[in-house]
Amino acid sequence: MNVLIVYAHPQPRSLNGALRDFTVQHLEAAGHHVQVSDLYAMQWKTTIDAHDAPQRDPSEPFHASLDSKRAFQSGTQRADIAREQEKLRWADTVIFQFPLWWFSMPAIMKGWFDRVYAFGFGYGVGEYSETRWGDRYGEGALSGKRAMLVVTTGGWASHYSARGINGPIDDVLFPIQHGMLFYPGFDVLPPFVAFGTSSVDAESFGNITRALGERLDSLATAAPIPFRRQNFGEYDIPALTLKDEIAPGKTGYAAHLA
Amino acid sequence: MNVLIVYAHPQPRSLNGALRDFTVQHLEAAGHHVQVSDLYAMQWKTTIDAHDAPQRDPSEPFHASLDSKRAFQSGTQRADIAREQEKLRWADTVIFQFPLWWFSMPAIMKGWFDRVYAFGFGYGVGEYSETRWGDRYGEGALSGKRAMLVVTTGGWASHYSARGINGPIDDVLFPIQHGMLFYPGFDVLPPFVAFGTSSVDAESFGNITRALGERLDSLATAAPIPFRRQNFGEYDIPALTLKDEIAPGKTGYAAHLA
Numbered sequence: 001m002n003v004l005i006v007y008a009h010p011q012p013r014s015l016n017g018a019l020r021d022f023t024v025q026h027l028e029a030a031g032h033h034v035q036v037s038d039l040y041a042m043q044w045k046t047t048i049d050a051h052d053a054p055q056r057d058p059s060e061p062f063h064a065s066l067d068s069k070r071a072f073q074s075g076t077q078r079a080d081i082a083r084e085q086e087k088l089r090w091a092d093t094v095i096f097q098f099p100l101w102w103f104s105m106p107a108i109m110k111g112w113f114d115r116v117y118a119f120g121f122g123y124g125v126g127e128y129s130e131t132r133w134g135d136r137y138g139e140g141a142l143s144g145k146r147a148m149l150v151v152t153t154g155g156w157a158s159h160y161s162a163r164g165i166n167g168p169i170d171d172v173l174f175p176i177q178h179g180m181l182f183y184p185g186f187d188v189l190p191p192f193v194a195f196g197t198s199s200v201d202a203e204s205f206g207n208i209t210r211a212l213g214e215r216l217d218s219l220a221t222a223a224p225i226p227f228r229r230q231n232f233g234e235y236d237i238p239a240l241t242l243k244d245e246i247a248p249g250k251t252g253y254a255a256h257l258a
Numbered sequence: 259m260n261v262l263i264v265y266a267h268p269q270p271r272s273l274n275g276a277l278r279d280f281t282v283q284h285l286e287a288a289g290h291h292v293q294v295s296d297l298y299a300m301q302w303k304t305t306i307d308a309h310d311a312p313q314r315d316p317s318e319p320f321h322a323s324l325d326s327k328r329a330f331q332s333g334t335q336r337a338d339i340a341r342e343q344e345k346l347r348w349a350d351t352v353i354f355q356f357p358l359w360w361f362s363m364p365a366i367m368k369g370w371f372d373r374v375y376a377f378g379f380g381y382g383v384g385e386y387s388e389t390r391w392g393d394r395y396g397e398g399a400l401s402g403k404r405a406m407l408v409v410t411t412g413g414w415a416s417h418y419s420a421r422g423i424n425g426p427i428d429d430v431l432f433p434i435q436h437g438m439l440f441y442p443g444f445d446v447l448p449p450f451v452a453f454g455t456s457s458v459d460a461e462s463f464g465n466i467t468r469a470l471g472e473r474l475d476s477l478a479t480a481a482p483i484p485f486r487r488q489n490f491g492e493y494d495i496p497a498l499t500l501k502d503e504i505a506p507g508k509t510g511y512a513a514h515l516a
Contacts, residue, residue, distance in 0.1 A: 010307050013319040046304040047366045049268050061271040103433035104362055107369030108305045114365050137423060158497040162509035165395060165488060165498040167432060171510060175361035175430060230423060239416040240423040251420035252429060252510065 138229030143185030304369030396487030401443030
């Protein structure tokens, strides 16, 4: 299969660099085709602005979503954006690898999502009506593809446990896994998280790569996180709240898991 | 009082631009001193990299946190970073205003936190021992100051309600309010969120600014979100899990509210 790795870390000589190299070698050894978007090495343009729609009318005020829509529809997006969209079309599975900085991804990867997820591609897809609210949350341009996060944290596993001070890791990652991956259609595999990576010796590196290797071997077969799909009867439309009979009494992120 | 507004929107002629102008005028009319960090206008450097520590040893691999620590301690950070830290020291209250993009802040503002929150300033402050785990979550360089988010969303309030598909807005904002603001010491006021802002007419703009004005009038007096402080007996250290007798049986973000 075709695997795209979107990777954000400033230093190749690092745990993240070593895990990225391990992942590429492991997947290629298994016969897969791999491309890497190494955002730091590419000097990825992080900030969405008027330069992303080079043929827009400069006398009009820039509008992030409308200009994105026009540029996407007319094939006049900046080349770096179109290239990443092409890689996404090529991929069967996409791995997003990054260190957790301030409980989210590094800015350079947030800027990848802000820019590559154009209106008409990442959002604003499909019909908005009384019965459907766009092709999103389980449908969309990326449906049929799989995605998985590979994340390192300085904090310990206990800090991200059910009663840990940082919040449960599944909740910390929900806006990414549900809001950025499931939203445009990805099937999202459970994340691979390496905790407490401020210092990693040879033994723990061996443990991490062994566990990661097993996850890479099951990319095509592992069961995705069972997020509820938006347009298949479980949500009122357009309020987009769970119907009373679905997970009655449950609130918060967990209610959106079947 | 001194109010810093950290603001991220690409277009001055926009709802966000109008709300920013309203906020500045409203606060100045009440006698406050206001500075604005308009990240797009400043062409804020979004990505943390070796250029942020100009006097580092270039023969060594760049290390985001260690190089940040050395540059902060030796006074050799890039000037743009030092300037923002100085504004934070000056401020009594900081407002972070942005449109919610992909359930988080625009990349340019994430890059403000990634870079301005240096090791020794935003994190890595204080003693790490068996009884304290740094000056964080209620203590730190920014303690004694207040912070408030001003956020616009395209999605409707129901989409961000307790059973809404995007997740409750308090959960979506938790990694920012708890993880990025309470962490270095801010008292965090409840957020001001304007939902459903894809199109805003004069009447709804009037409603938004009226409500925002009331929030601005109570910046100094409103009760902050009662996040539990880390080092004051409610958490086991260094596991950083809630002690059994604190909010027994409760898990997830809500357990960290007193």
